[in-house]
Amino acid sequence: MASKLLNHCHLRALCSTHVFSPRFPHPTRATLTLLHFRPFSDAPSSPPPEKPQSYNNTRNDIGMEKGPTQTPSSLKELELVKFASIAETWWDSEGPFKPLHVMNPTRLAFIRSTLCRHFRKDPNSSRPFEGLKIVDVGCGGGILSEPLARMGAAVTGVDAVEKNIKIARLHADLDPVTSTIEYCCTTAERLVEEERKFDAVISLEVIEHVADPAEFCKSLAALTIPDGATVISTINRSMRAYATAIIGAEYILHWLPKGTHQWSSFLTPEELVLILERANITVKELAGFVYNPFTRRWSLSDDISVNFISFGTKNAQ
Amino acid sequence: MNRVIARKLAANVSRLKVRQEYFCTDAAARVSGFYRGQSSQEHKEKNDFANNIQQYDIAIVGGGMVGMALACSLASMPLTKHLNVAIIDGNPALGSRVSLNKGDPPDARVSTVTPATISLFKDVGAWQYIEQNRHAYFDKMQVWDYTGLGYTRYNARDINKEVLGCVVENKVLHDSLLSCIETSDFQKTFHPSRLTSMTLHPSSSSMGMDSTLLKTPSSSLGHLAKLELSDGKSIFAKLVVGADGGKSRVRELAGFKTTGWNYSQDAVICTVEHSVENQCAWQRFLPAGPIALLPMGNNFSNIVWTMNPKEAMNRKLMNEDDFVKDTNAALDYGYGPHPKSSLLEMGDMFSWLRGDVTLSATEGFEVPPKVVKLASERMVFPLSLKHANDYASKHVVLIGDAAHTVHPLAGQGVNMGFGDALALSRVIAEGIAVGIDIGEVTMLKKYEEERKRENIMMMAILDGFQKAYSVDFGPLNLLRAAVLHGANYISPLKRNIISYASGDQRLPLFS
Ligand SMILES: Cc1cc2nc3c(=O)[nH]c(=O)nc-3n(C[C@H](O)[C@H](O)[C@H](O)COP(=O)(O)OP(=O)(O)OC[C@H]3O[C@@H](n4cnc5c(N)ncnc54)[C@H](O)[C@@H]3O)c2cc1C
Ligand SMILES: C[S@@+](CC[C@H](N)C(=O)[O-])C[C@H]1O[C@@H](n2cnc3c(N)ncnc32)[C@H](O)[C@@H]1O
Numbered sequence: 001m002a003s004k005l006l007n008h009c010h011l012r013a014l015c016s017t018h019v020f021s022p023r024f025p026h027p028t029r030a031t032l033t034l035l036h037f038r039p040f041s042d043a044p045s046s047p048p049p050e051k052p053q054s055y056n057n058t059r060n061d062i063g064m065e066k067g068p069t070q071t072p073s074s075l076k077e078l079e080l081v082k083f084a085s086i087a088e089t090w091w092d093s094e095g096p097f098k099p100l101h102v103m104n105p106t107r108l109a110f111i112r113s114t115l116c117r118h119f120r121k122d123p124n125s126s127r128p129f130e131g132l133k134i135v136d137v138g139c140g141g142g143i144l145s146e147p148l149a150r151m152g153a154a155v156t157g158v159d160a161v162e163k164n165i166k167i168a169r170l171h172a173d174l175d176p177v178t179s180t181i182e183y184c185c186t187t188a189e190r191l192v193e194e195e196r197k198f199d200a201v202i203s204l205e206v207i208e209h210v211a212d213p214a215e216f217c218k219s220l221a222a223l224t225i226p227d228g229a230t231v232i233s234t235i236n237r238s239m240r241a242y243a244t245a246i247i248g249a250e251y252i253l254h255w256l257p258k259g260t261h262q263w264s265s266f267l268t269p270e271e272l273v274l275i276l277e278r279a280n281i282t283v284k285e286l287a288g289f290v291y292n293p294f295t296r297r298w299s300l301s302d303d304i305s306v307n308f309i310s311f312g313t314k315n316a317q
Numbered sequence: 318m319n320r321v322i323a324r325k326l327a328a329n330v331s332r333l334k335v336r337q338e339y340f341c342t343d344a345a346a347r348v349s350g351f352y353r354g355q356s357s358q359e360h361k362e363k364n365d366f367a368n369n370i371q372q373y374d375i376a377i378v379g380g381g382m383v384g385m386a387l388a389c390s391l392a393s394m395p396l397t398k399h400l401n402v403a404i405i406d407g408n409p410a411l412g413s414r415v416s417l418n419k420g421d422p423p424d425a426r427v428s429t430v431t432p433a434t435i436s437l438f439k440d441v442g443a444w445q446y447i448e449q450n451r452h453a454y455f456d457k458m459q460v461w462d463y464t465g466l467g468y469t470r471y472n473a474r475d476i477n478k479e480v481l482g483c484v485v486e487n488k489v490l491h492d493s494l495l496s497c498i499e500t501s502d503f504q505k506t507f508h509p510s511r512l513t514s515m516t517l518h519p520s521s522s523s524m525g526m527d528s529t530l531l532k533t534p535s536s537s538l539g540h541l542a543k544l545e546l547s548d549g550k551s552i553f554a555k556l557v558v559g560a561d562g563g564k565s566r567v568r569e570l571a572g573f574k575t576t577g578w579n580y581s582q583d584a585v586i587c588t589v590e591h592s593v594e595n596q597c598a599w600q601r602f603l604p605a606g607p608i609a610l611l612p613m614g615n616n617f618s619n620i621v622w623t624m625n626p627k628e629a630m631n632r633k634l635m636n637e638d639d640f641v642k643d644t645n646a647a648l649d650y651g652y653g654p655h656p657k658s659s660l661l662e663m664g665d666m667f668s669w670l671r672g673d674v675t676l677s678a679t680e681g682f683e684v685p686p687k688v689v690k691l692a693s694e695r696m697v698f699p700l701s702l703k704h705a706n707d708y709a710s711k712h713v714v715l716i717g718d719a720a721h722t723v724h725p726l727a728g729q730g731v732n733m734g735f736g737d738a739l740a741l742s743r744v745i746a747e748g749i750a751v752g753i754d755i756g757e758v759t760m761l762k763k764y765e766e767e768r769k770r771e772n773i774m775m776m777a778i779l780d781g782f783q784k785a786y787s788v789d790f791g792p793l794n795l796l797r798a799a800v801l802h803g804a805n806y807i808s809p810l811k812r813n814i815i816s817y818a819s820g821d822q823r824l825p826l827f828s
Contacts, residue, residue, distance in 0.1 A: 104751070105747070112750060126395075126396050126397075148752060151752040175754065295766075297763075
């Protein structure tokens with residue numbers, strides 16, 4: 001345990017100067033052994049570590065993706081049970097997913113500006129993503145997929161929980177513009193097996209719920225065309241994030257059902273940058289989200305200590 | 318030009334007639350989701366109907382000044398100009414445009430537009446039409462009262478502006494917006510009809526596995542509001558904008574409650590003529606309420622005179638010469654003496670307020686130009702204040718007088734409405750930029766938050782003025798005279814007050 005902690009600190013010390021700034025040169029020192037950098041030990045009150053994955057019937061009970069379990073999977077059952085249990089509330093803007101609704105314009109503004117710049121799209125257009133194929137991995141009820149479709153993209157939304165996909169499909173069909181979204185109950189790994197490729201791969205607030213973030217990033221990278229874009233957002237593993245996301249959002253404000261987040265599964269920005277680097281994705285842009293309780297709005301900032309979003313491009317091999 | 322519009326309207330009407338047929342059958346009702354559980358064959362038919370009915374991105378109910386300003390603003394922004402908009406108004410003025418003749422005496426219904434409104438009109442491309450018509454800029458304003466204790470003169474120079482405002486007839490404002498929308502290639506459809514009822518669809522927010530939405534065959538109309546018009550037609554829209562004035566039907570149908578009161582005071586409004594040109598806005602507080610004299614260009618001015626209803630009726634009916642005499646008295650020696658510029662009566666009780674602020678050069682008190690003739694009919698309007706507790710919910714939002722009415726004092730009414738129109742169009746553009754559905758309530762609430770703050774502030778100021786000046790208590794008179802007087806000397810304070818009144822969106826006094 002101590003060595004894990006040490007390892008973690010070491011990593012921080014090595015990377016902080018390079019990686020903390022919102023725009024930074026390629027972190028070329030990604031050769032560190034990163035496989036075991038996710039310590040449980042320093043979580044103030046994290047629940048006991050879960051048992052290794054056991055693929056039993058509960059899977060079908062909650063209606064999540066079925067299929068051969070031999071392929072390495074990013075699924076973390078307990079996480080999926082949580083999402084399945086509140087699936088019906090995806091589109092209730094005052095419900096459990098309220099934070100995602102409130103944050104949506106802000107994260108979409110980041111996506112709009114980075115993708116417009118990278119793909120040289122007209123930022124004044126109401127459908128700037130026309131001609132882009134985008135996959136939304138862990139799309140949930142489609143809170144992100146729908147705006148992407150309205151912005152002109154050909155969107156594929158995938159989620160491991162079948163109930164989510166059903167809700168997403170129904171909701172998207174309400175509007176002809178979003179009814180073109182392709183929704184499938186599947187995983188990133190499965191899409192890789194099917195050799196699907198996308199101009200942009202987006203996965204927001206998902207990586208903290210997957211079993212193996214490094215493998216997950218490799219799958220995302222494999223789905224991205226060379227010189228395509230990969231956008232990931234998540235919560236930082238910092239004391240402030242612990243206070244804000246878990247104590248604040250789950251316990252005090254009751255925004256999120258208790259147990260939605262497990263602090264120990266959070267990645268720090270430098271960890272994310274490094275595992276992406278190993279997956280052949282260079283992070284070019286990193287921004288934080290800060291919440292202003294007075295205006296009750298999120299805005300983009302340099303402060304990546306709680307919620308952050310990264311934009312990277314796939315290196316041409 | 319008028320004929321062009323008439324033709325367009327006729328074309329629209331005939332198009333509407335054809336479409337109405339769909340709504341004669343119960344298919345219409347089914348489209349709106351009242352009946353459920355038909356066979357899939359029926360379902361298919363239903364969707365075919367859905368493809369033919371009139372669907373819009375936005376339905377603006379009320380094509381008055383504020384509704385048209387919203388349309389113009391949407392037409393002028395890159396992110397919103399593609400929107401498909403319906404404008405619903407039963408007022409024939411929309412179809413047959415009034416003829417504007419610069420030679421005629423000005424209409425009595427005018428607005429004092431602020432620099433903020435002027436820049437909105439310039440941005441949307443409507444100001445050029447105002448410039449072709451009658452309008453009167455003014456760069457000076459004098460406020461005083463009948464006690465003779467204090468007065469304030471404002472000058473545009475004090476706030477580094479060219480002008481304090483511009484007085485424009487409402488019909489000129491309206492017509493300029495119509496010309497502006499006419500000449501744009503914005504997709505708009507005028508419906509010469511009134512809104513009678515409205516169904517804001519069951520919100521999809523409560524979409525549970527067992528809820529009705531899952532049982533309903535998915536329909537592409539599920540996210541739309543349905544509007545029924547007085548001519549029997551129905552249209553669908555993602556967003557309904559209530560710009561239908563103080564008696565808003567949209568507000569009523571959406572269930573928004575209002576707070577407000579009547580002042581049991583009326584305003585007498587008319588146009589008058591001088592023998593010289595008036596270039597200043599004047600306001601004098603009389604025992605029963607303020608009288609305002611606004612420059613209208615040439616030798617004309619507009620009068621807004623507040624008084625109790627009985628007096629108002631009297632002044633409306635009295636012969637013209639007597640009315641002119643009364644007016645001149647009210648603007649000069651009537652009710653009390655001219656104010657002296659000295660602060661003697663007050664002692665120096667306000668010196669602490671001044672601190673080490675440099676005093677602006679004091680301008681002397683002036684008497685407004687004499688009125689020689691009445692130049693329009695006299696109109697009487699009751700004064701009231703009304704504010705909607707909410708401006709927005711899913712699929713529906715209020716702007717202009719539908720959201721708030723104030724008395725005409727300080728001429729802020731329509732400026733607040735223009736502020737709403739601009740703010741709403743910006744919020745819609747921001748939403749479109751990030752792919753948010755335009756009926757989405759979180760987006761609309763952002764508009765509400767922004768405008769409510771502004772509007773309530775302005776209403777509180779106006780109501781405060783109204784209260785302070787409608788009761789005749791000795792000490793209160795002294796106090797307000799001191800405030801007026803103080804305002805004349807304390808530049809930064811004065812600057813804040815005028816800045817606010819001219820729409821610069823700053824908090825008064827404390828900024
Ligand atoms: C006596 C008086 C004096 C004023 N003086 C000033 C002043 O000096 N300065 C100033 O700034 N403001 C003044 N105001 C206020 C100003 O006139 C209003 O703020 C302004 O007209 C508001 O514009 P609007 O577009 O919101 O509403 P309105 O101008 O009331 O327009 C509403 C429109 O909606 C239409 N409509 C209504 N119901 C329906 C329906 N069910 N279906 C379809 N259409 C409908 C009507 O036909 C109308 O065209 C004054 C108001 C009054 C009454
Ligand atoms: C917090 S939600 C985020 C939803 C959506 N991306 C958004 O930001 O609006 C996380 C989602 O990821 C899904 N999920 C978790 N693990 C996953 C995995 N390994 N593969 C695919 N989806 C997963 C969950 O079912 C859930 O819908």
